Amino acid sequence: MSQQLSVIGTGVIGNGWIARALAQGFDVVAFDPDPQAAERTRAFVANAWPSLERLGLAQGASVERLRFVDSLEAAVEGATLIQENVPERLALKRDVLARIDQAAEASVLIGSSTSGYKPSKLQAECRKAPGRVIVAHPFNPVYLLPLVELVGGEATTPVHIESAKQLYESLAMRPLVVRKEIEGHLADRLMEALWREALHLVNDGVATTEEVDAAVVYGCGLRWSLMGTFLTFHLAGGEAGMRHMLEQFGPALKQPWTKLEAPELTDELIDRVVEGCEHQAAGRSVGELDRRRDDFLVELLGLVQKYWPEAEGLEGRL
Ligand SMILES: NC(=O)c1ccc[n+]([C@@H]2O[C@H](COP(=O)([O-])OP(=O)(O)OC[C@H]3O[C@@H](n4cnc5c(N)ncnc54)[C@H](O)[C@@H]3O)[C@@H](O)[C@H]2O)c1
CATH class of the missing domain: 3.40.50.720 (NAD(P)-binding Rossmann-like Domain)
Incomplete structure (x- = not known):
């Protein structure tokens, strides 16, 4: 039926x-x-x-x-x-x-x-x-x-x-x-934390939108496609794994490096972010960028499957 x-x-x-x-x-x-x-x-x-x-x-x-x-x-x-x-x-x-x-x-x-x-x-x-x-x-x-x-x-x-x-x-x-209902569920909690920090970096004049995106695209983003935050950091601890990673970088959590509260969305910040994105798009329409992203994602999905073949469903990875 x-x-x-x-x-x-x-x-x-x-x-x-x-x-x-x-x-x-x-x-x-x-x-x-x-x-x-x-x-x-x-x-x-x-x-x-x-x-x-x-x-x-x-x-x-x-x-x-x-x-x-x-x-x-x-x-x-x-x-x-x-x-x-x-x-x-x-x-x-x-x-x-x-x-x-x-x-x-x-x-x-x-x-x-x-x-x-x-x-x-x-x-x-x-x-x-x-x-x-x-x-x-x-x-x-x-x-x-x-x-x-x-x-x-x-x-x-x-x-x-x-x-x-x-x-x-x-x-x-x-x-x-998701085991418990919370605002933002799981993934948006994570994405919002990154988004907040990205806005601070642009607002404080530390980086342009393009530079923040480069940090994700050529660095952490590539790893996240396959392993996510926890397993990625497990590898960052060397042979001793997550325990060593926590010993080494745990104290930095107390500083903390990040700002936690989002910056005020002033007109100046909005303009800076919007103009930055338009510069990055370089005249390409959203539809054009959609197609480029889609072609990439189709190949990336194949790669994730290839390098994590034992995962039939999410349960297989848990
Ligand atoms: N955009 C994202 O990346 C994203 C990702 C995941 C989830 N969401 C969620 O998906 C939902 C929709 O977001 P979006 O980005 O597609 O928004 P959107 O503004 O692109 O689309 C909303 C649509 O709802 C229609 N609409 C308005 N009132 C309506 C009504 N009474 N009955 C039927 N349709 C009505 C509008 O005409 C419009 O076409 C939101 O709850 C958002 O949080 C968005």
Whole structure:
């Protein structure tokens, strides 16, 4: 039987879910109040499709299996899975999720792409079956990056999480179940820490945006693709591993090198960051840069698999 992903909100992330689901042979029904949305989505999917073809399409996968409808209620009808991707504003998300919960069959899982909100906050106004409203946080570009963080709220049971794991696996993803709900889940906590420090470095005139990016691209970023923070530092301790690494660099944590609080987003800092990024883009459009990043990611995913072949799923690495 065919599977249907219902997508509510078709910006950067909603479109990413759409491209992924189409490539996995799902039917997709989408709703977004923006009159330009359908046209924008078709262009987005066309841009993503060559990379998806290179990764391998599921049997029956087709861009023709996408349908836009003109209400949220119509979009969730017949869904196997519903994904909410409206802007990151709590009141809006609560309202939209309450409407989805009301309209959808009680057994259908509802994932929110929220980057920061706890699922209990999102479930708060859902009256019908709040436990099936969970966080399912993806990474941009959603159609290529396999990780999805799954977080349950107060009303969620292990059965919901188990069914969520299976559903997102059927979209060829690597679900990572987050044990406790916290703002920012796991990965955004990490990314925000780096982001905060990067803004300080630019704000203090220590580096340009390009120089900060070079530090990531030619240094720590290359290692992170394969090993992440902990295993990378285990190797940094030499044969004695993490214990020696902590003995050597542990004291620096007390200084600390980093600033913890984000800098004020002054007009001057905003201009500096925006102008820095425009200089780095050197006239190339975001679409052009998207394609370059996608080509790179397709090869990188192959490399990660090659150098970590024992990892069938995330569990294999844990
Ligand atoms: N951009 C990222 O890198 C990223 C990564 C992971 C998760 N997220 C999360 O995904 C969600 C969406 O972010 P985005 O970057 O795609 O935002 P976006 O601004 O690109 O898209 C939001 C879309 O929602 C639509 N929308 C607004 N009100 C709506 C409503 N009532 N019903 C249906 N659609 C509505 C808008 O028209 C727009 O197309 C946010 O919760 C964000 O935190 C973003």
